[in-house]
Amino acid sequence: MKYSLESVQFHSKQDKFIEMEIYAHMIMFKASNQIDAQAYIPQKHCKYQYVID
Template sequence: MKRLYHLRWGIESSFRKLKYDLGCIQFHSKQDDFIEMEIYAHMIMFNTVSQINAQAYVPQSHCKYMYIINFKMACRIIHKHYNCSSTDIIFLKVLRRISRYTVPIRPGRKDKRNIKVKAPVCFLYRVA
């Protein structure tokens, strides 16, 4: 049972990245078709960021921990350069900028989660 839970953990962490790092909790519409379209757009962006992260170089020095790319910063950098013309120079620039933001992998870390359950909120009803 423990092994099955750990096999599922990658899927759980991917949904957490999709919801919180890409902002898939708050929608721009109330209609179901547009919400579905926005979820698909977030999934495409998630796959794009994941593929670019796989191509970025993460320098591993002789430190205590291994390092990976910070997914949220990668999302912001790619979102900023997404409308630019897709030349190789811009792509290499994005890869270099992404590889600057790394976080350590700390195995066995268990923090208490203080996440309050909230329903999805449309942007029209949010308080500024």
Template sequence: MPRMKKLYHLRWGIESSFRKLKYDLGCIQFHSKQDNFIEMEIYAHMIMFNTVSQINAQAYVPQ
């Protein structure tokens, strides 16, 4: 039983990370039902997320 608790705890962290990533990327609802179009949409979300993150990291906000 202690081993099962440890495995569950390890998996919970992975599930939480995927949930955060899914919401951060905006991959909650897709515009298509076909796998290849959903894959393209995920890539588009990832490119947009990375681009905005880079712009945000380089933005200077005076205090």
């Protein structure tokens, strides 16, 4: 989960700012997942199904 949230390196050394950055990454991750879930890719007689990466 650390790599999917891009929380490998932090911009601060103080605990409260690291916690705030983790919450910001989690909110951004959730928002981007919701956008991906709502996106529609038309499928027209394709051999493979297209998905968003």
